[in-house]
Amino acid sequence: MPIHVDYLVLGLGGMGSSALYHLARRGLKVRGIEQFGVAHDRGSSHGETRIIRKAYFEHPNYVPLLQRAYELWRELEQESGKRLFNPCGLMVAGSPEGEVIQGVRLASRLYDVDVENVTSREAAERFPGFRIPNGFEVTWEPEAGFLYVEECVRTQIECAISLGAQVCLNEKIISVSINAESIEVRTETERYLAAGMIVTAGAWSSSCLQELHLPLEVVRKVLFWNPVRQPLYNLDAGKGCFFFDMPYGEFYGFPSLDGETVKLAEHTGGATVADPGNVNRELMETDAPAVSRFVSEVMPALDPEPARHATCMYTRTPDRHFIVDRHARNQRVVYGAGFSGHGFKFSAVIGEILADLATQGSTAHPIDFLSASRFASG
Ligand SMILES: Cc1cc2nc3c(=O)[nH]c(=O)nc-3n(C[C@H](O)[C@H](O)[C@H](O)COP(=O)(O)OP(=O)(O)OC[C@H]3O[C@@H](n4cnc5c(N)ncnc54)[C@H](O)[C@@H]3O)c2cc1C
Known part of the structure; x- marks a missing residue:
């Protein structure tokens, strides 16, 4: 028998832990699936620390997102009582x-x-x-500094769980089937049918979203x-x-x-x-x-x-900018990928944006520059 869920989050690293937390914060029934453990060292979100800064040389379009990320990291520190950010300059x-x-x-x-x-x-x-x-x-x-990367991931998952999210660890997703009307995910042990899904699979994004041919x-x-x-x-x-x-x-x-x-x-x-x-x-x-x-x-x-x-x-990505978008086949599937070695500091706000896109179909955050359409040929 398949397990029915409102929202699935595929991959609980930097971005997925945040998306899980933001969906749970909205009182939604959400389940996160992760092939390894919490804050593991086999993806892209480990190694003690990540730099966070606002004077963003990669492109000034990122600054409004960073302003919100700073607020969200502070809120999460207050909610959890954990030290996540060190403003050492x-x-x-x-x-x-x-x-x-x-x-x-x-x-x-x-x-x-x-x-x-x-x-x-x-x-x-x-x-x-x-x-x-x-x-x-x-x-x-x-005002720049660093985030304690594993603690950030752990804290977002813990807070999400305390808000009612379910988390499946050491469960690898082996197939994802997305049609206009249905979202089906199979792991080694379960079959899930979801009303909406957020894909945050990091280095595995191309294989989880094969049909999109993302340039990663x-x-x-x-x-x-x-x-x-x-x-x-x-x-x-x-x-x-x-x-x-x-x-x-x-x-x-x-x-x-x-x-x-x-x-x-x-x-x-x-x-x-x-x-x-x-x-x-x-x-x-x-x-x-x-x-x-x-x-x-x-x-x-x-x-x-x-x-x-x-x-x-x-x-x-070819231009080193992120991809945050809705799936072409089913708009209730949204994804964040291609964080190009500078994404962690944004993960708090990316989770909020992905939750907006998955639940409302749009976000008030200025993310047009991160659309996958910039890579469309012709
Ligand atoms: C060495 C290094 C230094 C960096 N320094 C900085 C920095 O200073 N500042 C900064 O802002 N950013 C930095 N970054 C970038 C930042 O860490 C990444 O952009 C960010 O962590 C990516 O998060 P993610 O959620 O996309 O990937 P991940 O955190 O890797 O999460 C993806 C998750 O999906 C899971 N998953 C994938 N496929 C499946 C499947 N089939 N079934 C179940 N689970 C699955 C994976 O196991 C993983 O946990 C750095 C990155 C690295 C590698």
Whole structure:
């Protein structure tokens, strides 16, 4: 016998945990299905921390969504009593002609985001752990910071459950059948018939939404924790996150949470993954050199050799912007995909948007620029 549900959420990572919570908050009967456990380390939402910032160099259209995301993260902190967000600030450094510095300034100007320009003399005093390359300009966004990624996912699921949501863990969806009149999902053990569905399958989005032919590429990314040589990066000493637009790639990192290591990574690059369920998690010879070069050149108080690493995946669109839309065959199926390595900070508001789309067919949030139609040929 099939199980009838009002709403199914397929995948409970960053976006799905939020969608589940937002549907449950509206008093709806919702069930979330996840192939692994809560806040697991086999998708894209793990590894301690995620940067959150408002002066969005990727495109200023994201700023209104970020303003709402900030509100929602704060509300969730209040509702749960958990610490999810650490507003430690963010330093951005790059060439004044580069898209990053120019984009930070544009978003800040258009939306009045608080961003300070830091002179090179001030930068040397304020950020003694960094050797800023000649000719670079530096900005500081005091309201930026980081989210505790696993705690965010866990908290959204816990709050959703306390509001009546049902959660099925370690249950893999093996087929999704979407027609104009019906939505049927099969897992290894159950058959579900749903009135509405939100698909938030991360790196598995292409296989869950095969018929849409979404232009997604999954890439393998490695995070590193490098040993601290001098205590110049400590969170408890007021240090913040950093993002460097170097000539050979973009690098970012976090203040040291434990006083012993700094977590950092390259945002650019990454090899294509054929099967997200079978990504190589061992450190490969080609993984560390770019980050080690960055550390040697820019962070003299850090050891260029990592002490440990974690493997994660970006699901990229060709233009690196997200896809948030309704399914062409059945408008009660909505999805969020292709978060392109910068989506987590938005997950609170993406869940709200997906819940709007699934229940009302539209949202008041300005998301036209995230429509799948931008990739339609002809
Ligand atoms: C190394 C790294 C660093 C990043 N840094 C930042 C950052 O600093 N700031 C930022 O904002 N963003 C950052 N991102 C991006 C951000 O983390 C992702 O965009 C976001 O977490 C994606 O969430 P998601 O819900 O789409 O995917 P996921 O969190 O992976 O969730 C998808 C879920 O669907 C489940 N699922 C898939 N298929 C099935 C199935 N068939 N049956 C059941 N369950 C299924 C998966 O198991 C998974 O739990 C980073 C990403 C990585 C990898």
